[in-house]
Amino acid sequence: MAEPVLSIRDLTVEFDTEDGVVKAVTDVSYDLYPGEVLGIVGESGSGKSVSMLTVLGLIPQPPGRVVRGEAIFEGEDLLKAPAGRLREIRGGKIAMIFQDPMTSLNPVFTIGDQIAEALLVHNPGMEEEEARRRTLELLELVGVPFAERRVDQYPHEFSGGMRQRAMIAMAIANQPKVLIADEPTTALDVTIQAQIVEVIKAAQRETNAAIVLITHDLGLIAELADRVVVMYAGRVVELADVFTIFNSPRHPYTIGLMSSLARLDADQERLEPIPGQPPSLISLPPGCAFHPRCIHSQGREICRTEVPVLRSLPGEGDHVSACHFAEELVARDVRVGATSGGGA
Amino acid sequence: MTEAPQAASVAQAETPSDEILRVEGLVKHFPIKAGVFKRTVGWVRAVDGVDLSVKTGETFGIVGESGCGKTTLGRTIIKLIEPTAGRIIFEGRDITNLKRKEMRPVRRDIQIVFQDPYASLNPRMTVREIVGEPLHVHGLSKGAERRRRVEELLRTVGLSPEHANRFPHEFSGGQRQRIGVARALALNPRLIVLDEPVSALDVSIQAQVVNLLDELQQQFGLTYLFIAHDLSVVRHVSDRVGVMYLGKLVEVGTREEIYRTPMHPYTQALLSAVPIDSPNQRGKRERIVLQGDVPSPANPPSGCRFRTRCWKAQEICAEEDPALVPRAGGAHPVACHFAEVMDPLRLAEAAAAQRAAAQATSQATS
Numbered sequence: 162m163a164e165p166v167l168s169i170r171d172l173t174v175e176f177d178t179e180d181g182v183v184k185a186v187t188d189v190s191y192d193l194y195p196g197e198v199l200g201i202v203g204e205s206g207s208g209k210s211v212s213m214l215t216v217l218g219l220i221p222q223p224p225g226r227v228v229r230g231e232a233i234f235e236g237e238d239l240l241k242a243p244a245g246r247l248r249e250i251r252g253g254k255i256a257m258i259f260q261d262p263m264t265s266l267n268p269v270f271t272i273g274d275q276i277a278e279a280l281l282v283h284n285p286g287m288e289e290e291e292a293r294r295r296t297l298e299l300l301e302l303v304g305v306p307f308a309e310r311r312v313d314q315y316p317h318e319f320s321g322g323m324r325q326r327a328m329i330a331m332a333i334a335n336q337p338k339v340l341i342a343d344e345p346t347t348a349l350d351v352t353i354q355a356q357i358v359e360v361i362k363a364a365q366r367e368t369n370a371a372i373v374l375i376t377h378d379l380g381l382i383a384e385l386a387d388r389v390v391v392m393y394a395g396r397v398v399e400l401a402d403v404f405t406i407f408n409s410p411r412h413p414y415t416i417g418l419m420s421s422l423a424r425l426d427a428d429q430e431r432l433e434p435i436p437g438q439p440p441s442l443i444s445l446p447p448g449c450a451f452h453p454r455c456i457h458s459q460g461r462e463i464c465r466t467e468v469p470v471l472r473s474l475p476g477e478g479d480h481v482s483a484c485h486f487a488e489e490l491v492a493r494d495v496r497v498g499a500t501s502g503g504g505a
Numbered sequence: 506m507t508e509a510p511q512a513a514s515v516a517q518a519e520t521p522s523d524e525i526l527r528v529e530g531l532v533k534h535f536p537i538k539a540g541v542f543k544r545t546v547g548w549v550r551a552v553d554g555v556d557l558s559v560k561t562g563e564t565f566g567i568v569g570e571s572g573c574g575k576t577t578l579g580r581t582i583i584k585l586i587e588p589t590a591g592r593i594i595f596e597g598r599d600i601t602n603l604k605r606k607e608m609r610p611v612r613r614d615i616q617i618v619f620q621d622p623y624a625s626l627n628p629r630m631t632v633r634e635i636v637g638e639p640l641h642v643h644g645l646s647k648g649a650e651r652r653r654r655v656e657e658l659l660r661t662v663g664l665s666p667e668h669a670n671r672f673p674h675e676f677s678g679g680q681r682q683r684i685g686v687a688r689a690l691a692l693n694p695r696l697i698v699l700d701e702p703v704s705a706l707d708v709s710i711q712a713q714v715v716n717l718l719d720e721l722q723q724q725f726g727l728t729y730l731f732i733a734h735d736l737s738v739v740r741h742v743s744d745r746v747g748v749m750y751l752g753k754l755v756e757v758g759t760r761e762e763i764y765r766t767p768m769h770p771y772t773q774a775l776l777s778a779v780p781i782d783s784p785n786q787r788g789k790r791e792r793i794v795l796q797g798d799v800p801s802p803a804n805p806p807s808g809c810r811f812r813t814r815c816w817k818a819q820e821i822c823a824e825e826d827p828a829l830v831p832r833a834g835g836a837h838p839v840a841c842h843f844a845e846v847m848d849p850l851r852l853a854e855a856a857a858a859q860r861a862a863a864q865a866t867s868q869a870t871s
Binding site for chain 2: 432
């Protein structure tokens with residue numbers, strides 16, 4: 162594989178709160194390669210967004226605190242970069258698409274002005290006319306109909322799906338190297354989601370950016386991701402290519418997540434939920450944070466005493482799992498994902 | 506459109522014995538107010554003529570996108586919102602025009618669970634008070650007896666009696682939803698309207714709540730009206746399903762009929778748009794990507810409401826609102842002039858299989 166475009170190592174971020182220290186992410190490491198879609202999947206509170214927000218300098222400090230780690234982008238550690246430098250990078254070489262386009266667009270400026278601003282800020286010397294021409298091109302690229310007319314409308318005149326398109330247009334305005342999409346379809350209806358998935362694919366073809374797709378939606382991951390990082394309680398618990406993650410996961414949490422899903426194309430007698438509740442990030446269980454909910458742990462002592470390290474599995478290439486007993490899971494029947502989509 | 510239709514006159518209904526709920530021509534229009542004097546300048550036609558029949562003991566799923574009127578439908582059925590027109594018949598009795606006081610005994614039998622377990626539980630009340638409140642309101646039990654009943658309810662939904670003295674903020678989302686369910690169960694209802702009961706929850710917790718609802722249904726013989734936007738969850742829980750678009754049901758059928766042989770173009774598009782379950786299915790599903798957005802329910806299109814986004818639309822679709830009746834040899838009702846069976850989940854596979862078969866026969870004959 163080529164050199165990673167972004168490399169995160171041992172990132173650990175904590176938040177000070179009245180109730181205690183929240184360990185939002187702990188020792189998170191992963192690489193992002195040019196042109197790939199890296200999915201980061203996890204449930205609420207798993208820390209899936211925090212690592213990227215930290216890299217971009219978007220977590221408030223305090224209460225947030227980077228305890229250790231580095232994030233190397235084009236030879237530069239972004240965690241040590243001054244605020245001004247991060248402003249330059251954000252919306253330039255690294256751009257973002259957020260979940261809620263209503264709150265991330267400014268209501269008092271037209272859509273066109275906001276996209277043009279993104280262009281002008283990052284391209285000193287660009288003429289306004291040129292910026293407007295490029296803005297129209299971008300809106301057409303993301304499938305905003307009648308771009309000529311809609312470019313002068315305000316965000317409230319756009320529907321949810323159209324706003325998300327405008328956000329994507331803004332994000333790719335400066336040909337980013339990295340595009341971070343944080344729950345890009347969560348606020349949208351399913352028929353609109355399908356449209357936005359197509360737009361994201363088109364945006365990637367256009368810019369060849371590496372995409373970090375942060376989501377709780379395994380369907381979106383199945384649809385778009387090349388590789389997948391699975392997070393639980395602030396740690397990476399498994400990382401592999403998307404087919405491996407769905408077809409032969411090697412972490413009890415990933416397996417549990419797959420089996421708890423209701424499926425569209427198959428009848429299931431019962432869903433198989435993960436028992437228990439996610440842990441509090443203030444008082445994580447000792448050892449493996451997943452052990453109180455794990456059906457494979459079966460009370461084994463090591464699960465309660467030792468934090469499992471993320472390790473590669475013999476004979477499985479780049480597949481890494483943070484389970485003491487990952488090898489035992491090999492023979493298990495992984496119900497969901499093992500079928501080829503034929504279903505019932 | 507300046508005036509909403511008036512509620513239909515009351516008459517005792519005749520219902521088949523296994524029918525617990527029947528809704529006829531249900532309409533709910535909300536006024537749009539504007540100006541200094543808050544004059545009504547239009548109507549949002551949230552629910553615009555819905556007929557449905559729910560059998561005792563079944564789960565009837567209502568699925569649709571935001572703004573289709575599914576939540577208003579649920580709330581109107583239990584009369585949290587007064588209907589504009591139409592009839593609601595519960596266990597053979599027309600409850601459409603019952604006064605507040607007359608509704609009270611009926612409310613014992615019909616309960617609702619809301620989507621957001623963070624907003625629907627009073628943060629200043631203990632779990633004991635929340636779950637026991639329906640018993641208090643209906644004057645059903647007191648003191649030690651109520652205590653026992655609340656603890657029993659908590660155990661029923663998988664919480665422990667020690668939780669009774671805590672406040673909602675001490676619980677996670679899934680646990681709060683269990684509290685909401687315990688409260689709904691307090692009066693031994695016959696019908697529970699579940700309005701997006703799992704959409705605010707994480708996937709691993711969703712499955713817990715779905716299974717709990719399933720167990721309770723079997724244990725207490727409950728009937729569910731399950732309202733949700735998640736097509737996979739609705740498939741899992743429902744015996745029959747109604748698909749809603751812009752205030753109307755466009756297709757109603759058994760789970761099999763809706764998911765295997767959908768006939769309405771909207772149902773087909775909706776199913777095809779759901780993300781695949783596994784990357785192995787990449788490229789195997791034909792995706793119908795609908796153009797544009799849902800029109801405003803304040804000004805719905807003439808004739809068929811889906812026609813502005815429909816690839817099959819012809820002149821007749823603008824002129825005539827298609828009735829919800831069985832069509833094109835199908836057994837289940839569908840509101841489309843050009844209804845035909847298509848299985849969007851298997852379309853591409855079927856086509857590939859057909860091609861392979863054709864190739865095989867041509868090779869065999871040559």
